Amino acid sequence: MSDKPPPLLFALSGSDDLGAGIARHLGLSLSPHEARVFEDGEHKARPLVGVRARDVYVIHSLYSEAEESVNDKLCRLLFFLGALRDGGAERICAVIPYLAYARKDRRTKPHDPLTSRYMAQLIEAMGADLVMVMDVHNIAAFENGFRCPTVHLDTRSLFAQRICDRFGDRPLAVVSPDIGGVKRAQLFQEMLEQMIGHTVGKAILEKRRSQDVVSGSLFAGDVKGATVLVIDDLISSGGTMARAAHACRDHGAQEVYAVAAHGLFVGRAAKVISDPALSGTFVTDSVRPFRLGPKVIDQHLEIVSAAPLLAEAIRRCHTGGSVSDLLGGSS
Numbered sequence: 001m002s003d004k005p006p007p008l009l010f011a012l013s014g015s016d017d018l019g020a021g022i023a024r025h026l027g028l029s030l031s032p033h034e035a036r037v038f039e040d041g042e043h044k045a046r047p048l049v050g051v052r053a054r055d056v057y058v059i060h061s062l063y064s065e066a067e068e069s070v071n072d073k074l075c076r077l078l079f080f081l082g083a084l085r086d087g088g089a090e091r092i093c094a095v096i097p098y099l100a101y102a103r104k105d106r107r108t109k110p111h112d113p114l115t116s117r118y119m120a121q122l123i124e125a126m127g128a129d130l131v132m133v134m135d136v137h138n139i140a141a142f143e144n145g146f147r148c149p150t151v152h153l154d155t156r157s158l159f160a161q162r163i164c165d166r167f168g169d170r171p172l173a174v175v176s177p178d179i180g181g182v183k184r185a186q187l188f189q190e191m192l193e194q195m196i197g198h199t200v201g202k203a204i205l206e207k208r209r210s211q212d213v214v215s216g217s218l219f220a221g222d223v224k225g226a227t228v229l230v231i232d233d234l235i236s237s238g239g240t241m242a243r244a245a246h247a248c249r250d251h252g253a254q255e256v257y258a259v260a261a262h263g264l265f266v267g268r269a270a271k272v273i274s275d276p277a278l279s280g281t282f283v284t285d286s287v288r289p290f291r292l293g294p295k296v297i298d299q300h301l302e303i304v305s306a307a308p309l310l311a312e313a314i315r316r317c318h319t320g321g322s323v324s325d326l327l328g329g330s331s
Helices: 015-026 069-088 115-125 138-145 158-168 181-195 238-252 269-273 295-302 307-319
Strands: 008-011 033-037 043-047 055-059 091-098 130-134 150-153 172-176 201-205 209-210 211-216 218-222 227-235 255-262 280-284 300-306
Touching: 008 015, 015 055, 015 307, 043 069, 055 069, 055 227, 055 307, 069 091, 091 307, 115 138, 130 307, 138 150, 138 295, 150 255, 150 307, 158 295, 158 300, 158 307, 172 181, 181 201, 181 227, 201 238, 227 238, 238 255, 269 295, 295 300
Parallel strands: 008 055, 055 091, 091 130, 130 150, 172 201, 172 227, 227 255, 255 280, 280 300
Antiparallel strands: 033 043, 201 218, 209 211
């Protein structure tokens, strides 16, 4: 990888499979660590190898599971970062494919918290020298919230290659389900056009949200007869994607696929992504789809591994290579 010692990689609970994939792409093994949960609910995690004077990468996606809440995982990450700093690690990078609380990046009501900024302060306070994430909700808020260096990776190249392999010979259109996602959809559309060599259509939906009530009926663009790709950063309950899929079908779309980096799949998501209006859903493995049954996953979900992207970003960070040139990411 370079003349300096290879980095140490740790994958905390819930990110074991993704961490193992990243390690394989780097030709490394995950470093061992101990994780204990005590009877009163407290927990600890510690490295089982020396970290002094080493570059250390901690892979930990922050989302809730049945066994651990997102807050449990956050505490585990913070305490582990602190243990690495106390152990004399030279450089510590928190690799957080899905960053919790990133959606609360502005005040929409009086006295609202700016939770995304508080997350940055917590992670920095525990000694992170670099923070790496994928497809956060608001890139500017993420980058401005941290004082330490950050790496933001977008997943459009991962999905674009899969889309070209599957649908490159069909008429395609890229749709943003709301105004805020226009830039994301535009970049994806431009990448697809470059890869397949012909024009890709585009459209946008109007969406207004007030106290969890979604409204707006404007649809601008042409999707008639096209295989449509609705692009977003994440799927939570799936309501936004279902709404977009039905609107695209109403405007003549031949097929509609949802494409998002992170699949949380909470609430009625299993029913929503099984809606006949959606031909399928593409997500990465930043979040395990444990809330969906095997049948739903098998019939309606296609998972694209983010391990190659994250591994290459880690490689470049460790060797001093350019992350800005990596698949549209910014450093």
